[in-house]
Amino acid sequence: MTTRTVYHIGLDGVPPHLLEEAITRGYTPELADIRAEGASGTTKTVAPPLSMAAWCSFSTGRDPGAHGIYNFILREEGSYKTRFANGDILHANSIPIWDYLDSNGISTGIMNLMAGYPPSESSGFHIGDIVTSPPDGSFIYPNILAEEIEEKVTSYELDQYTPYTPDKTERQLQKYLDGLFRMDEERTNIGKYLIEQTENSVYSYVFSAPDSIQHCLAHIRDESHPEHEPGLVETYADKPLELLTIYDEFLGWLRSYMDDEDVLIVLSDHGHSPVxxxxxxxxxxxxxxxxxxxxxxxxxxxxxxxxxxxxxxxxxxxxxxxxxxxxxxxxxxxxxxxxxxxxxxxxxxxxxxxxxxxxxxxxxxxxxxxxxxxxxxxxxxxxxxxxxxxxxxxxxxxxxxxxxxxxxxxxxxxxxxxxxxxxxxxxxxxxxxxxxxxxxxxxxxxxxxxxxxxxxxxxxxxxxKPGSHSSEHDRTGIFLALGGGANGQDVKMDITDYAPTTLGLLNQPVPAPMTGSIRDDVFDVDATVSEYDGRVAAKRSVRQVTKTVKNS
Structure with missing residues (x-):
């Protein structure tokens, strides 16, 4: 078993052109260094490019046809009824990487990764995502961790900020952006604390604000947009770039914390294009x-x-x-x-x-x-x-x-x-x-x-309307990696490649049902593919029995 730690940092919705602009204009020196020293390229996501399906493919190493999460809203089999995707459906349909690792005694730390509610009770910690987690629900496992985070850092805040729309004032736009920036600044601080205080072999963090801010401000950055507001360009056009500085600082901290054998992977689940x-x-x-x-x-x-x-x-x-x-x-x-x-x-x-x-x-x-x-x-x-x-x-x-x-x-x-x-x-x-x-x-x-x-x-x-998806997802996200022998420019990752490649980096067998590839052309991995032996399902059944007994 390896002592290596693999860090996944997901910047939801960041397109290659925004990353390039941020690096060229000096907003993200850490990302510039990672690109220069390691591997970089793009991530091809699912079709259509929807975050729920994409992050489920990231965590399972399987395309939507193999995990059943095609969209945020799902059709029930043999019915006209629909249901909203969540963590229970994902676990019923497939096996996320943290369950595979848990069955082999390897713990993970997960934050804001769809579909993350209810949070998985695997070893380590699991914080639910902003879409499936109810504001009044228990979306952090173990439960006691929520109190510890609030006491030592700050309360964990779900995405509850009301977006800017054209019938609101510029003051309200600034208030929305202030809240968005504050939320992810606090989330990076929580992320640092959890890395320092816990011992896990995989940390998977997703930051959602890059997606939200592009949906909101695309009409300001895009001069050809029919709803373009030129009077707001000087003040707000660079806000998506300024937001990236929050994650860049976090990445700088993380690089100084990492050991030589550790691996850092930065990705987005899709890109963005104007609408x-x-x-x-x-x-x-x-x-x-x-x-x-x-x-x-x-x-x-x-x-x-x-x-x-x-x-x-x-x-x-x-x-x-x-x-x-x-x-x-x-x-x-x-x-x-x-x-x-x-x-x-x-x-x-x-x-x-x-x-x-x-x-x-x-x-x-x-x-x-x-x-x-x-x-x-x-x-x-x-x-x-x-x-x-x-x-x-x-x-x-x-x-x-x-x-x-x-x-x-x-x-x-x-x-x-x-x-x-x-x-x-x-x-x-x-x-x-x-x-x-x-x-x-x-x-x-x-x-x-x-x-x-x-x-x-x-x-x-x-x-x-501005503030209501004035840009939309496209199928090309970003990819950067450092450590684990990561090398190569213009690398073309598939969203399903991350789970099997991560298992390979941890010297763990890759389950045959994963449809993604083990990217030994990008990293130094020598992984084996094995048939699933049932231990994950057995462990899950034990947990379900225990939960039933506790609630009876």
Whole structure:
């Protein structure tokens, strides 16, 4: 067994061009040194580039088809129901790297890594992520660690800051940024404390603010953005670069703390590109005959509201600082029916959005359940009212693919969808029963909207409001590494490569189910691949029995 420690520092959403600008302009000398002395390149992430699916692939070494977390919102097998991704689902579907290591007596320290709630009870510590962790829940394991962190450093704060939107003042924008900077400054201090006070072989920390600040300020940095605010450029355009100095200081501290045999890996789960226009795929599916709606009074009422009143209602929620809260509550809400088909029971999501309860499933061909462009066909083998059979599946799917590729922007005539992949082209088969049938990826500067806000009279939207995703994820993140023989420039890592490579760096066998590669071309590793021997599941079962006894 090695005495080496591997440190993963995730800078959520940092694109290569932002890192290059930060290094060139002198904001990040530590990152410049790491790039010069070690290995560097890019990280190719999942399709579509969504943080939930990407970080789950990072931790399991498997593509979304092999861990089943395709998006933030997931379709339940054999049902029209959906559920919000979380740590329980990840553990039920796959095995994160910390569970493999735990089964071999190796402890880990995890902070803010999706899907991290409930936190894993593996040896070491586990702090839940900002998306799946409830503010009032116990998202730190062991529980006593939360009190220790608050006493010795500061209270651990989840991401609860309300983003800036154009109907707010510049003072509110500054307040938002102050909170964002403070949150991650405190998080780096907590990270330092935990490294100093605990002994783990792997530390995986993810810092989310880089993603948030780019979503918020892209229209200020992008002079061609339709919502560009030139009056704010001088004060705010460099804020994303200034934010990176927080992590650069932390990396400098970490490098001075590390031993010679330790390994430091810096990565992002995706990049960022500007957004100048939007399309709602469910609206497009409806207007092109692929999605049908019921004619009930409730459905008609909701359609009138979204077509004529939604923009005003959204603006009011923003002014009251409630939009983010309501949006999150609706996204995480579950339906109440038990059989996965329609019933008289409506959940919060079903009452407030154009949902599965409004679709005429006897006529619907295809639908989406979340942003990102993942489309499901209403197949007879895994939908309660599905009618598409194996005999007509291929023809219908190919026809839809061609129609999607022919979508044109009504103002410019330019294409909107760059590529449409079949599910099996990008995802493996383990969770094929909940796998999207098609994945439509938009061209640069276009975003696919959340389907729940579909308007039957509006397929295309203008540029997102500032502060509300005025940039969007792309599939290219960053990669830098130091130690462990790391070498090479222009290295092309896949998000699934990190888990097996980390096991190799710790001289641990790599489980055969991992779909990522052991990157012995980048690091000095001589890893073996072994079949999973069941010890992880056995240990997990013991913990579950113990937990049941404690709660009885």
């Amino acid at each position: 100048h226009g939007q399309i709602n795929l469910n609206s497009w599916l409806y207007n092109n005959g692929y999605l049908s709606l019921e004619s009930t009074s409730l459905t008609k009422l909701k359609l009138f509201g979204y077509n004529h009143l939604f923009n005003t209602f959204e603006a009011i929620l923003h002014r009251l600082d409630l939009f983010g809260t309501v949006k999150e509550a609706v996204a995480k809400a579950e339906g109440d029916d038990e059989d996965g088909d329609k019933s008289d029971n409506y959940g919060l999501k079903d009452l407030l959005t154009i949902s599965r309860m409004d679709y005429d499933w006897n006529e619907t061909v295809a639908y989406t359940i979340a942003s990102g462009g993942q489309i499901y066909l209403n197949t007879s083998n895994d939908h309660p009212a599905g009618w598409i059979t194996a005999e007509n599946y291929d023809d219908i799917r190919e026809a839809l693919r061609k129609d999607l590729l022919n979508i044109r922007d009504p103002k410019t005539g330019d294409e909107v969808i760059e590529n449409v992949y079949f599910g099996e082209e990008v995802y493996s088969d383990e969770y094929k029963n909940t796998r999207p049938d098609l994945i439509a990826l938009p061209v640069d500067e276009y975003q696919i909207q959340y389907p729940q806000t579909m308007k039957t009279k509006e397929v295309f939207g203008s540029a997102p």
